[in-house]
Amino acid sequence: MARDERGVTAQSEDFAAWYNEVVFKAGLVDRGPAKGTMVIRPYGYRLWELLQSELDRRIKDTGHENAYFPLLIPESYLGREAEHVEGFSPELAVVTHAGGKMLEEPLVVRPTSETIIGEMMAKWISSHRDLPLLLNQWANVVRWELRPRMFLRTTEFLWQEGHTAHADEAAARRETMLALDIYHEVARELAAMPVVPGEKTPGERFAGAVATYTIEGMMRDGRALQSGTSHYMGTNFASAFDIRYTGEADREELCHTTSWGMSTRMIGGIVMTHGDDKGLVFPPRLAPHQVVIVPITRGGNVGVEDAANDLARRLRSAGVRAHVDARPQLTPGFKYNEWEMRGVPIRLELGPRDLEAGTVMMVRRLGDGKQAVPIDSLPETMPGVLDDFQAFLLARATAFRDSHTRTVDNREAFADAVSTGWGLALHCGSSTCEEEIKSLTAATPRCVPLGGEPETGVCVRCGAASAYGKRVIFGRAY
Numbered sequence: 443m444a445r446d447e448r449g450v451t452a453q454s455e456d457f458a459a460w461y462n463e464v465v466f467k468a469g470l471v472d473r474g475p476a477k478g479t480m481v482i483r484p485y486g487y488r489l490w491e492l493l494q495s496e497l498d499r500r501i502k503d504t505g506h507e508n509a510y511f512p513l514l515i516p517e518s519y520l521g522r523e524a525e526h527v528e529g530f531s532p533e534l535a536v537v538t539h540a541g542g543k544m545l546e547e548p549l550v551v552r553p554t555s556e557t558i559i560g561e562m563m564a565k566w567i568s569s570h571r572d573l574p575l576l577l578n579q580w581a582n583v584v585r586w587e588l589r590p591r592m593f594l595r596t597t598e599f600l601w602q603e604g605h606t607a608h609a610d611e612a613a614a615r616r617e618t619m620l621a622l623d624i625y626h627e628v629a630r631e632l633a634a635m636p637v638v639p640g641e642k643t644p645g646e647r648f649a650g651a652v653a654t655y656t657i658e659g660m661m662r663d664g665r666a667l668q669s670g671t672s673h674y675m676g677t678n679f680a681s682a683f684d685i686r687y688t689g690e691a692d693r694e695e696l697c698h699t700t701s702w703g704m705s706t707r708m709i710g711g712i713v714m715t716h717g718d719d720k721g722l723v724f725p726p727r728l729a730p731h732q733v734v735i736v737p738i739t740r741g742g743n744v745g746v747e748d749a750a751n752d753l754a755r756r757l758r759s760a761g762v763r764a765h766v767d768a769r770p771q772l773t774p775g776f777k778y779n780e781w782e783m784r785g786v787p788i789r790l791e792l793g794p795r796d797l798e799a800g801t802v803m804m805v806r807r808l809g810d811g812k813q814a815v816p817i818d819s820l821p822e823t824m825p826g827v828l829d830d831f832q833a834f835l836l837a838r839a840t841a842f843r844d845s846h847t848r849t850v851d852n853r854e855a856f857a858d859a860v861s862t863g864w865g866l867a868l869h870c871g872s873s874t875c876e877e878e879i880k881s882l883t884a885a886t887p888r889c890v891p892l893g894g895e896p897e898t899g900v901c902v903r904c905g906a907a908s909a910y911g912k913r914v915i916f917g918r919a920y
């Protein structure tokens with residue numbers, strides 16, 4: 443295995459090994475003592491906070507309010523919606539003992555909160571004047587994972603879950619699409635992930651939903667990552683939890699509900715969308731440090747370190763997240779490698795001769811080479827440099843996605859396309875056919891893209907008439 447001096451397996455040699463090494467070595471995460479749990483370390487948590495604050499602002503700007511519901515849910519609640527309990531049962535953690543004795547009714551550690559929020563919605567909604575009810579919760583959830591992978595599948599993870607109730611189907615469907623739009627924007631604009639928004643096929647729907655929408659990202663190994671989902675529940679949960687309102691004609695009506703979530707899985711998505719052989723590459727808008735300044739102080743040149751600290755202060759005043767790596771015991775070369783591996787977008791190298799010339803050496807994590815720039819211009823120019831790097835990452839990821847997506851019309855071309863990326867295929871919509879495809883190629887239908895061109899024809903696998911009036915994205919997925 444090719445390893446650099448920080449000991450990361452090259453991504454191009456073994457993608458899975460690269461991922462598993464880089465998330466630990468970059469200081470994003472550590473393993474928790476209970477199987478499948480993760481400790482999010484400060485460097486990873488800062489990234490999450492930056493994503494979270496931007497997502498939270500958009501959720502509030504669209505009229506939703508944050509609330510908090512209990513972690514423990516009576517087990518019987520899950521059983522009230524038949525598909526919901528069937529979907530989640532294998533992943534549930536259940537508390538049977540507490541306070542030194544056996545509980546009369548076991549308590550489920552929430553895998554998601556439709557049931558407990560549904561119970562409260564029923565209590566809070568009585569007339570059409572109480573609608574829409576637009577709630578969001580930031581929380582942890584627990585889903586028992588037999589094959590955990592850090593950030594992608596862990597027994598406990600962090601997320602937000604939006605839960606809303608509406609008077610009719612049209613309003614609830616508008617809400618479902620609004621949440622999907624927010625996710626699409628956050629993924630594109632902040633994470634520089636060119637995700638594709640679309641609808642899940644019936645076999646891939648959320649347990650209890652009438653319709654599930656998703657944003658699907660392509661990782662650099664060609665696999666898909668479901669990066670956020672939004673569900674229209676119809677009246678399924680309203681029936682199960684008796685969420686009703688009195689309409690204008692004094693008639694009792696069932697509410698139409700939605701739910702939608704984005705999680706710490708996004709961190710794994712960012713890692714796998716932008717990383718390379720050297721390690722992480724963070725999009726500036728979510729990078730904990732956008733700029734790292736490395737003072738080159740051979741023989742303890744105090745002036746250089748002072749100048750580095752002064753530059754960092756001026757960059758911070760200009761709204762740039764700048765960090766000075768003044769650790770005395772490490773060489774500049776070691777620091778360069780380490781910050782490259784940890785994905786910092788811009789590195790500034792400042793030595794005595796640079797300082798004399800009034801310049802600093804600027805190095806982008808990807809793309810253009812080294813470049814000497816005047817120190818005094820940096821507070822003004824750096825925001826633009828970071829915007830350009832952000833745009834470069836989105837363009838690079840978009841080009842990668844497009845060059846790994848192929849339109850396919852027969853079984854051989856299909857198998858070939860999904861071995862390295864995505865196949866756009868016509869499909870009959872039958873779940874038996876989906877399962878056959880999965881067992882033969884490991885690919886699943888990721889979504890029916892919202893933007894797809896209308897097209898009819900026959901299923902790529904079985905030859906029956908296609909069901910969606912357009913092509914479906916198939917790919918192997920995380």
Ligand SMILES: [Zn+2]
Nearest residue numbers: 870875901904
């Ligand atoms: Zn078929």
